[in-house]
Amino acid sequence: ADACFVHVVDRDTAEVVLMGATPDQFDALAGTIRLPMGEGISGWVAQHGRRAVVEDKWSDPRYRYIPELRGEEFSSLVSVPMLRPGAAVVGVLNVHAHDPRHFGPDTVTRLEEVASLVAGLVEGAVLHARLQRREADLEAFAVRTIELQELDRRRIAGDIHDGISQRLVSAWYHLRAAMAITVEPAVEEQLAVTAALLSEALEDSRRAITGLRPALLDDLGLSAAITSVAGSLGDVEVAVDLAECDLAPHVETALFRIAQETLQNVVKHADASRVEVTLAPDGDAVVLTVSDDGAGFDPSTAGGLTTFGLASMHERASLLGATLLVTSSPGEGTSIAVRVPADRTISEA
Ligand SMILES: Nc1ncnc2c1ncn2[C@@H]1O[C@H](COP(=O)(O)OP(=O)(O)OP(=O)(O)O)[C@@H](O)[C@H]1O
Ligand SMILES: [Mg+2]
Known part of the structure; x- marks a missing residue:
């Protein structure tokens, strides 16, 4: 034979696509030559799943001339379907001859x-390519989701700061003014209670804002941001050992959030005397661990429909393609480890 072409059926577009050819002068055309199913001899073979043996293609009504494939140089061809048992036609294999030729049975x-x-x-190969495409889509989706979550959090933080907090502050001033002019002890007492409640509410909204906005991360980078959170824990002794790792922004955000929630849990639940935070490359991954020597708990029963901490940590980790391991039992302290595979620490975008 003088030339051989392999066409693949693209089910998404119902086309037959040239995938490869010999001689390889045609190789550059791979992926660019597309025929609708049913059109041309290859399209006909793909649609019917039957062979076409054509001695003189110019007299065959199915034939379609494609200049790039230099049809004028060939006279005869045989086109056979690539069949998978029980499945549809995967592609078409064509053999062309320069001189008129009879292809025997x-x-x-x-x-x-x-x-x-x-x-x-x-x-x-087709399945593999499709899987790769889907994986890339998923990765992009994860990055977008994390970015959107952060945007949302910034918006909510902004709303609290500019709305609720501002009103609380001005309510507090009016209250002070009222306290200054009242002479009624009973009213004075009620106003004092109200003032205390208002300043707690203000404190709450401040805390909510800091929790919502990782300004720290923007300003300082991951290591310094985690160090800063760890430094504000209060009674617990904190040991921090963070390697500088080159991480994509969305990975830093997720790791920061996980560290933040874990440390909050230590303060809220562990009654620990010491907590250790590490970030380090390990083999083909980057690993963040937070371990405390506190009360511990049973991870198989902890966290229900009303708690968000552990659940959102798992969600963040899986969005990253990372694994989150919680090791704990009552009286044994708690350790969490987030392992981000190296190929997920860099951004594709
Ligand atoms: N470091 C820890 N030491 C001891 N117990 C822990 C620790 N971390 C988590 N827990 C237990 O696991 C439970 C679930 O934690 P999770 O963070 O999901 O919820 P939460 O902290 O109670 O509430 P939320 O995080 O929604 O404010 C906690 O209620 C606590 O009992
Ligand atoms: Mg929590």
């Missing part, structure tokens, strides 16, 4: 055998 049968052999490989 043996030759054609042999070709059909080769085509079926190749069919499995081609199907595998």
Whole structure:
């Protein structure tokens, strides 16, 4: 034979696509030549799943001339479907001859055998390409989700700061003014209670804002931001050992959030005397660990529909393609480890 073409069926667009050819002068055309199913001889073979043996293609009504494939140089061709047992046609294998030629039944049968052999490989390659595309889509989706979450949090922080907090502050001033002019002891007492409540509410909204906005992260970077959070824990002794790792922004955000929630849990639940925070490369991954020597708990029963901490940590980790391991039992302290595979620490975007 003088030229051989492999076309693959693209189910999404219902087309037959040139995938490879010999001689390799045609290789550059791979992926660019597309025929709708049913059109041209290849399209016909793909649609019907049957061979086409054509001695003189110019007199075959199915033939379509494609200049790039230099149809004028070839006279005869045989086109056979690549079939998978029980499945649809995967592609089409074409053999072209320069001079008019009769392809005998043996030759054609042999070709059909080769085509079926190749069919499995081609199907595998097509599936692989589709999987890769889907994986890239998922990765992009995760990055976008994390960015959107942060945007949302910034918006909410802004709303609290500019709305609720401002009103609380001015309510507090009016209250002070009222306290200054009242002479009624009972009223004075009530106003004092109200003032205390208001300043607690202000404190609450301040805390909510700091929790919502990782300004720390923007200003300081991951290590310094975690160090700063760890430094504000109060009674617990904190040991921090953070390696500078080159991480994509969305990975830093997720790790920061996980560290933040974990440390909050230590303060809220552990009654620990010491907590250790580390960030370090480990083999083909980057690992963040937070371990305390506190009360511990049973991870299989902890966290229900009303708590968000652990659940959102798991969600963040899985969005990253990371694994989150919580090791704890009552009386044994608690350790969490987030392992981000190296190929997930860099941004594709
Ligand atoms: N470091 C820890 N030491 C001891 N117990 C812990 C620790 N971390 C978590 N827990 C237990 O696991 C439970 C679930 O934690 P999670 O963070 O999901 O919820 P929460 O902290 O109670 O509430 P939220 O985080 O929604 O404000 C906690 O209520 C606590 O009992
Ligand atoms: Mg919590």
